[in-house]
Amino acid sequence: MSAFNKQTELPETRARQWLTLVGRKRILVIVHTVAYGKRLLDVLSLFEADFRVQVIFAAPPHAFGDEVPRFLERMGVVALPWEEVTKMTFDLALAAGPQRVGDVQAPLITIPHGANYLKRVLGVAGPNVAGLRRADLMPGGAPLPAAVVVPHHEDLDDLAGSCPEALDVARVVGDPAHDRILASLPRRDEYRQALGLSESQKLVVVTSTWGPQSSFGRLETLVPRLIGELPATRCRSAMLVHPNVWSGHGAWQVQAWLARCSQEGIGLVPPFTDWRSVLICADWIIGDHGSVTLYGTLTGAPILLASSPEQEINPASPAARLARTAPALSPAHSLTDQLAYASAEYLPEEYAAIAARITSEPGRFNRNMRKVMYGLLNLGQPAHAPITPVLPSPPPLDSWTTGGQENSA
Structure with missing residues (x-):
């Protein structure tokens, strides 16, 4: 094998030769900040004990990303370098923020990183609800996500005014923090x-x-x-x-x-x-x-x-x-x-x-979110109802x- 061929096979071949389980569906979790990462943890619990999937973490550059490596290390996560991630393909990607998501080759699910969509972006003409603008959902002209999940059906009104083309991929799933607090x-x-x-x-x-x-x-x-x-x-x-x-x-x-x-x-x-x-x-x-x-x-x-x-x-x-x-x-x-x-x-x-x-989906985030994710993965859901765990x-x-x-x- 030539040196050229070795180089072009990285990082896929290099990563695979060390794996024990291969042929899994690969899910990329994009952790921009600690706040985004904590939000995504509730989603990741829905993949527990499913040997058909492999979860991979990466942290793109972000103004508030300095603490992300330590956050991931505390979780026992070794994140792939962003430059490698952009050369790979994934079966699904999850993100709670827009930065650099257009670099990723995967069907993307975007989730809000907090409760609802509370803030306006100052100095922006036209629709300016943070998280639902076209610039948030299609940054830099990126394609529409495969799914835009929102917590309440009334959020679709804001979405219709700011990025109407995203209504076709919008899914009302609920709020994970809401459900865990109530539980x-x-x-x-x-x-x-x-x-x-x-x-x-x-x-x-x-x-x-x-x-x-x-x-x-x-x-x-x-x-x-x-x-x-x-x-x-x-x-x-x-x-x-x-x-x-x-x-x-x-x-x-x-x-x-x-x-x-x-x-x-x-x-x-x-x-x-x-x-x-x-x-x-x-x-x-x-x-x-x-x-x-x-x-x-x-x-x-x-x-x-x-x-x-x-x-x-x-x-x-x-x-x-x-x-x-x-x-x-x-x-x-x-x-x-x-x-x-x-x-x-x-x-x-x-x-x-x-x-x-x-x-508008109290207590049903896990059920709804799992259905969206496994549908995009083309996998049947695990044969048990997802639970909402109480907080430690x-x-x-x-x-x-x-x-x-x-x-x-």
Whole structure:
């Protein structure tokens, strides 16, 4: 065999000669960022124990991709180099973001990386719902995906206005985080015990998306209030900060900015940790226009909004309705009084209506998503109903404060 032939057979031949199981359907998982990767994990559970498929991971270049190699390493994943992936063919590809997906030779399924489609893209003329624009679904003139999965049938209205040709491949499947949170709500007491909370202690969970208008941009004023106004013996706090903040500024910088929090016993939840069990434990949520705050409507916890910039919110989304419903955090009144007000004004039926807009297929994401994926793979589905697993218990809150191993990793 000539050197030329050896070269042209890479990477396919080189990879195959080391495999024990060959002839599998190959599924490429495109992990742009930690946030996207965590979203895709719920989907990948649907391939467990199916020896007919081989899952392969790759991480294309991305502005918030610095932490992806460590995230994949913690999962036991060895990702293929992107330049090799672009020379290969796959039976299916999964992505929660648009960058470089046109480089891949495979039928592509796109999924939203958060709850619904909450944000608008500023400075863009015409339809500008992030995630549903033609630029998101067909970046750089790439072909339409094989399937565009959305959580709610009303999302098809936005899609019709922004990329109508994608309606033919749109599939309403539901929301995996929604379903896992609902399945796990009965374990709230167990999660609270795992966090180290006593029965009498209350938990305030601060949530933040990324960007200048997020609640993270207001922590300079909020942190002193959490430390100085909440009774330390009766109330604990935890912060859920979007992975893009960690990636954009670096873990050292985020921890340095929030060092006072960990010194005062406020748990800064690391970006690789599953945030959903912590959210379930909340007695109050202080948040913004991001997905985690919206998922908080499932928990029964009253919500205060530290930030809800109208210009960044998709007016047709449940985030817009939440912004009209939840009280706004005020600098003029004590934090304890405002939390008490949020509890007194909380109407479960109002928040249930907002939560219902997250998905029109509650509890059915796994069933619907598996049907879409196996249909594109031309494989029969496994002969068992897919389950929605409950969330694992979180580590103790004190492991994320000063001296905690996770916080210093």
